[in-house]
Amino acid sequence: xxxxxKIFLGDCADILKEFPDNSVDLIFTSPPYADQRQKTxxxxxxxxxxxxxxxxxxxxxxxLKPTGTFILNIKERVVDGERHSYVIELILAMKKQGWxxxxxxxxHKKNSYPGKWPNRFRDNWERLIQFNKNKKxxxxxxxxxxPVGDWAKDRLSNLSQTDKTRDESKVGSGFGKNISNWLGRNxxxxxxxxxxxxxxxxRNHSAVFPIELxxxxxxxxxxxxxxxxxxxxxxxxxxxxxxxxxxxxxxxxINPEYIDVSLNRLTQIQIQLPDIVEEQEIYQTS
Amino acid sequence: xxxxxKIFLGDCADILKEFPDNSVDLIFTSPPYADQRQKTxxxxxxxxxxxxxxxxxxxxxxxLKPTGTFILNIKERVVDGERHSYVIELILAMKKQGWxxxxxxxxHKKNSYPGKWPNRFRDNWERLIQFNKNKKxxxxxxxxxxPVGDWAKDRLSNLSQTDKTRDESKVGSGFGKNISNWLGRNxxxxxxxxxxxxxxxxRNHSAVFPIELxxxxxxxxxxxxxxxxxxxxxxxxxxxxxxxxxxxxxxxxINPEYIDVSLNRLTQIQIQLPDIVEEQEIYQTS
DNA sequence: GTTCCGCATGAATCGATAG
DNA sequence: ACTATCGATTCATGCGGAA
Numbered sequence: 269x270x271x272x273x274k275i276f277l278g279d280c281a282d283i284l285k286e287f288p289d290n291s292v293d294l295i296f297t298s299p300p301y302a303d304q305r306q307k308t309x310x311x312x313x314x315x316x317x318x319x320x321x322x323x324x325x326x327x328x329x330x331x332l333k334p335t336g337t338f339i340l341n342i343k344e345r346v347v348d349g350e351r352h353s354y355v356i357e358l359i360l361a362m363k364k365q366g367w368x369x370x371x372x373x374x375x376h377k378k379n380s381y382p383g384k385w386p387n388r389f390r391d392n393w394e395r396l397i398q399f400n401k402n403k404k405x406x407x408x409x410x411x412x413x414x415p416v417g418d419w420a421k422d423r424l425s426n427l428s429q430t431d432k433t434r435d436e437s438k439v440g441s442g443f444g445k446n447i448s449n450w451l452g453r454n455x456x457x458x459x460x461x462x463x464x465x466x467x468x469x470x471r472n473h474s475a476v477f478p479i480e481l482x483x484x485x486x487x488x489x490x491x492x493x494x495x496x497x498x499x500x501x502x503x504x505x506x507x508x509x510x511x512x513x514x515x516x517x518x519x520x521x522i523n524p525e526y527i528d529v530s531l532n533r534l535t536q537i538q539i540q541l542p543d544i545v546e547e548q549e550i551y552q553t554s
Numbered sequence: 555x556x557x558x559x560k561i562f563l564g565d566c567a568d569i570l571k572e573f574p575d576n577s578v579d580l581i582f583t584s585p586p587y588a589d590q591r592q593k594t595x596x597x598x599x600x601x602x603x604x605x606x607x608x609x610x611x612x613x614x615x616x617x618l619k620p621t622g623t624f625i626l627n628i629k630e631r632v633v634d635g636e637r638h639s640y641v642i643e644l645i646l647a648m649k650k651q652g653w654x655x656x657x658x659x660x661x662h663k664k665n666s667y668p669g670k671w672p673n674r675f676r677d678n679w680e681r682l683i684q685f686n687k688n689k690k691x692x693x694x695x696x697x698x699x700x701p702v703g704d705w706a707k708d709r710l711s712n713l714s715q716t717d718k719t720r721d722e723s724k725v726g727s728g729f730g731k732n733i734s735n736w737l738g739r740n741x742x743x744x745x746x747x748x749x750x751x752x753x754x755x756x757r758n759h760s761a762v763f764p765i766e767l768x769x770x771x772x773x774x775x776x777x778x779x780x781x782x783x784x785x786x787x788x789x790x791x792x793x794x795x796x797x798x799x800x801x802x803x804x805x806x807x808i809n810p811e812y813i814d815v816s817l818n819r820l821t822q823i824q825i826q827l828p829d830i831v832e833e834q835e836i837y838q839t840s
Numbered sequence: 841g842t843t844c845c846g847c848a849t850g851a852a853t854c855g856a857t858a859g
Numbered sequence: 860a861c862t863a864t865c866g867a868t869t870c871a872t873g874c875g876g877a878a
Contacts, residue, residue, distance in 0.1 A: 357646070370673070390745045393660050393746065405673070456668070457676070
């Protein structure tokens with residue numbers, strides 16, 4: 269089946285079976301969180317979530333290239349006063365399925381939903397769990413480098429004498445050498461904490477994450493013309509991000525209304541493409 | 555056994571058995587992370603970590619008051635290219651043990667050391683996992699309120715032009731006082747993402763977390779004269795924090811060298827106490 | 841054309857009320 | 860007793876209209 273630059277209507281548990289093996293470079297998705305009120309996907313309850321997800325992640329494991337990466341954006345809900353355990357149970361289950369749990373990024377949502385409760389504060393972060401098929405995978409770190417902040421300059425000036433020598437003598441891991449290289453540049457590598465605000469005032473399409481989020485990972489894990497898949501593509505944000513950056517996209521969505529939104533947005537990209545040849549760098553701000 | 559304001563030498567698996575039931579208001583600790591180097595801290599390997607921790611958490615559950623809270627600072631190590639699963643397995647095991655997994659705070663470490671690996675970025679966050687005995691527990695949210703974001707920024711920029719110069723010419727340090735005046739009027743509740751820099755090199759003791767971290771949770775979960783326990787107290791940072799804030803402390807440490815460091819620091823607190831009657835508020839900055 | 845202010849809007853959660 | 864619905868609470872962001 270030809271999968272490039274298409275949005276498929278249906279349950280990804282079915283559609284993915286038609287995808288060829290080892291055909292996708294990056295999977296970025298934010299599946300519907302466990303929610304009893306949710307109508308789509310039959311309203312997956314927290315207790316059933318792992319069993320519901322595993323057949324889909326099994327297909328994702330098959331179609332991902334050996335050098336590819338799977339980024340899963342998810343957060344556990346509060347159920348009966350406790351954080352539910354379905355997310356961490358899912359990680360363990362996917363490891364048994366054959367996935368490698370390489371890393372967990374934190375998405376620090378600078379503008380989380382307001383509210384006050386006697387026993388907890390506002391939830392200001394979500395998980396971005398990185399799974400891989402092999403220990404060796406493609407990663408283009410220099411594509412997401414960020415400018416050195418003021419705090420970094422101050423810290424580096426402090427490091428110059430004491431910490432530098434201390435680290436070299438203590439561990440011998442060559443930190444001091446790296447620091448000296450760092451000084452001459454104005455760009456540094458980011459960390460595994462990503463600071464981004466949610467887009468909460470978009471009337472045309474309500475994306476659950478800002479488009480800068482998939483763009484950051486597309487930049488990090490793919491090159492132009494690589495294939496980016498979102499099996500729960502929703503209003504098409506991941507596909508739009510891929511298209512704007514010259515990557516091939518593939519999207520799957522079970523809700524017909526969202527399909528139309530995606531296609532409209534992607535059509536606009538086609539029109540605008542000549543104007544955005546020079547993609548401007550997007551930096552996360554701390 | 556009398557436990558108040560003492561540091562015990564020994565393995566907390568043994569010492570805790572002497573503690574009476576329901577005697578502690580807050581447990582804050584950063585246990586030795588699983589480490590393959592067998593020499594430090596007795597060397598708990600990642601695969602054995604859960605089994606090693608569970609007898610200790612069982613005692614902690616017994617001695618915690620029904621209204622108390624357990625904050626566990628931990629982060630999984632990278633083993634063979636993967637994040638090891640002992641932390642999330644520990645959460646599941648402690649739930650079976652009877653703990654409620656109320657929340658997971660993120661400690662965003664603003665200044666981690668630079669470093670570079672081909673397959674991952676610098677690790678800039680740690681988990682602060684909140685466990686409780688009951689759904690109802692003590693929480694004093696107003697004690698950790700922070701200045702409102704945008705409003706504070708605007709006022710700061712205004713102050714930098716007019717008021718700042720005026721106050722600086724007067725006293726030299728009047729700027730801080732000026733800020734504290736309008737800070738008290740516009741405070742909001744924080745979130746579950748805590749921004750704190752790691753403590754810089756300290757000659758006498760190398761703490762794994764800044765003292766502001768236990769102070770933040772002591773402020774949030776206890777009142778004066780409540781009991782704060784750290785079963786892996788190390789160089790005594792948690793105990794010092796509790797003492798400085800007028801709480802009773804109890805600490806357990808297996809390494810005799812650390813015991814001396816703790817006692818020295820706590821003795822200094824006793825001397826300084828009259829001078830720090832008025833505890834200044836500590837705000838986390840984003 | 842800038843800057844400023846008002847206002848709607850979010851992957852939310854708790855507790856009370858109703859069936 | 861157990862589930863479903865609803866109101867109250869709360870704050871960073873971006874838009875549009877006003878000065």
